[in-house]
Amino acid sequence: MNTTEQTPLQQKPSKFSIKNIFLPDYENYEGVRRINIYVMRLFFALMFIFVATDSWTVILTHEGDWDPTRAVAWCTWAAYSTLALLGVFHTLRMLPIMLFMIFYKGLWLIVVAYPLWSAGTLKGSPAEGMAYMFSGIIIPILFMPWKYVFKKYILIETKKK
Structure with a gap:
């Protein structure tokens, strides 16, 4: 064998791919999909x-x-x-902040905006701008890793020794 022959360098497969962002990531994010992490960040x-x-x-x-x-x-x-x-840096640890945002904006939409909208008085009211901004909570609601939230914050699993 000629020692001057070059063997091609073996490259590690890239972790980032469109397919991978939709799969659960057990290595880095406790089974939460990367797309959820990126949107929450x-x-x-x-x-x-x-x-x-x-x-x-x-x-x-x-x-x-x-x-x-x-x-x-x-x-x-x-x-x-x-x-x-x-x-931004500790996304899963700070989910309670995201839950707080979803809760207060959702509550405001139900308590303030919905009655105005039902009465036909939301348009042109001081609440109209906030109602449009707050309606954006649908995105965090969709991308919240609800299974993880229930497991970590509601059901609170006990550690086995």
Whole structure:
């Protein structure tokens, strides 16, 4: 055998493929599909960018006395959106933040927007813009790994020794 002959380098198969993002990933994400992780990371990033920018701007530029109720709302949004940054990097650990978002937006749509819409008064009301923005929760609802959520947060499996 001639030692100067080159053998082709064997390449490892790529982990990223369109097919793989739809399969459960037990190695990295406890059986959650990568597409779920990617979409949730996108939502965590959007939460951080938009909500944190608005809330921290209001908090840091506010002058005078605060209305306590408005202050609680702005502080809650600032805390929630800042924690969302952790969700970009630790997506599964920060699912409670995503669940909080789904819950409060869904509740608001049911309690505020639906009655206005039923009465035919949503269009043109101050709530119209928020109703359209909040209706986007359908995407996190669809991409939430519900089986994982029930297993980890609701059924809470016990560790076997």
